[in-house]
Amino acid sequence: MIVTRLTTEGLPAAERFTWWYEKARAALLPVVVRSGHTGDFHASADVLELGSARITALTVQPLSIARTPELIRGADPECYQLSLPLSGRMQLSQSGRNAELRGGDLVFYDSSRPFHGRVSAPSGRARHIVAQIPKRLVPLPAGAADHMTAVRIPGDKGFAELLVQFLTQVTGRADQYGPADTAGLSAVLRDLFAATVTQCLAESADLPDENRRQALTLHIHTFIQQHLGDPLLTAARIAGAHHISLRSLHRLFQQQSTTVAAFVRGQRLEHACRDLADPRQRSRPIRAIAAGWGFTRPGDFTRSFRATYGLPPSAYRQLALAPRGAGTPPGGPAAAAPEAAAT
Missing domain, CATH: 2.60.120.10 (Jelly Rolls)
Incomplete structure (x- = not known):
């Protein structure tokens, strides 16, 4: 910094x-x-x-x-x-x-x-x-x-x-x-x-219904971010924490052209991608990084990572941590400034 x-x-x-x-x-x-x-x-x-x-x-x-x-x-x-x-x-x-x-x-x-x-x-x-x-x-x-x-x-x-x-x-x-x-x-x-x-x-009593819906969506996104490492982060838990029905939760994400599961998985992958590119975590096992972001089965993590970024986690880490100029990760937040909004 x-x-x-x-x-x-x-x-x-x-x-x-x-x-x-x-x-x-x-x-x-x-x-x-x-x-x-x-x-x-x-x-x-x-x-x-x-x-x-x-x-x-x-x-x-x-x-x-x-x-x-x-x-x-x-x-x-x-x-x-x-x-x-x-x-x-x-x-x-x-x-x-x-x-x-x-x-x-x-x-x-x-x-x-x-x-x-x-x-x-x-x-x-x-x-x-x-x-x-x-x-x-x-x-x-x-x-x-x-x-x-x-x-x-x-x-x-x-x-x-x-x-x-x-x-x-x-x-x-x-x-x-x-x-x-x-x-x-x-x-x-x-x-x-x-x-x-x-x-x-x-908490604002005079907020229009549309604005209140958008505020709820942002609140849910924040809740998900704070619980990504919990493998028990399910749609039912998210809905219960916000006092809405499962159907209402799924409808909110459909309006964003995604699903609850896809959003959670994408956020977990993004954070894992950053950790793989972090020099301070060079010696940390990939399976530990995956588990830290809620992936309980290494095979599921590897398949999801390859499908999203085009190569397995081990190859991505090798490229991300290579000396400058030796290689560039082909995608993912670690390839650029990792500041994309969580939406």
């Missing part, structure tokens, strides 16, 4: 704010930044690169930000941005709503829509964490942004609590993760974000 440190310390006082303004625009989003401390501005940030996702831990003096329609037309990374104040307070407005947050709360907003934010700090400096996730990695239900952007999400319960714990741990212990951990961290961020938003959507 690549970590970049940004700090105004050591710069002439008169240059600090301008320098920070440009660096923050590049590391986060193009926004207008204003502060009453431009004459002697202090700020720092640790930017953690997780492939196309990013987590940034910031310490800043009070400031305000604005993302305008002009800036959106000029550059839009098409991402969801998630903020977690750790100290100080934060206000954020988007889509006609205004969220007021204290330490431990969460809020998410859309880079493709204008927003305004303000960070205040009675102690002089505020600490908060910002995560950026490409929309293509988290296909939220249609209309989710209309209901959930600029809404305060308490970070002390449900999936939100797990998301807060993840963000604080990763930024607080960034030195414990290496480049090989990037894909795994990105997947955890994606899944926890999706689960948090889906849980909040499910």
Whole structure:
């Protein structure tokens, strides 16, 4: 994992704010930044690169930000941005709503829509964490942004609590993760974000029926991701966990042009494929990797893997772990950045 440190310390006082303004625009989003401390501005940030996702831990003096329609037309990374104040307070407005947050709360907003934010700090400096996730990695239900952007999400319960714990741990212990951990961290961020938003959507009383169906589908996908290693993950168990009938569950997946079994098998294969290409697991037996993702019979795993990727697991591992240029796996998530959304 690549970590970049940004700090105004050591710069002439008169240059600090301008320098920070440009660096923050590049590391986060193009926004207008204003502060009453431009004459002697202090700020720092640790930017953690997780492939196309990013987590940034910031310490800043009070400031305000604005993302305008002009800036959106000029550059839009098409991402969801998630903020977690750790100290100080934060206000954020988007889509006609205004969220007021204290330490431990969460809020998410859309880079493709204008927003305004303000960070205040009675102690002089505020600490908060910002995560950026490409929309293509988290296909939220249609209309989710209309209901959930600029809404305060308490970070002390449900999936939100797990998301807060993840963000604080990763930024607080960034030195414990290496480049090989990037894909795994990105997947955890994606899944926890999706689960948090889906849980909040499910609790929304005014959500239209179609949006509620899409929220349920996303919630089921997240549940499957969290239980892929369990060989007893059946359609009946998935349906029971979500209080729907087997028939309703199968109908949901038919609307996605797949089946429950095919979706689960595909996700298990994708994760096993990543493990086979992981240098840290070079000595781990293939049958152990397969079992870790719910394949109880090695023969079934080998047949499914060959049918999906065109060669057996052993050959795929050999190509994936070969010196650069010696060979390229012909397919699968390990052949490229393993960040495909779990849908």
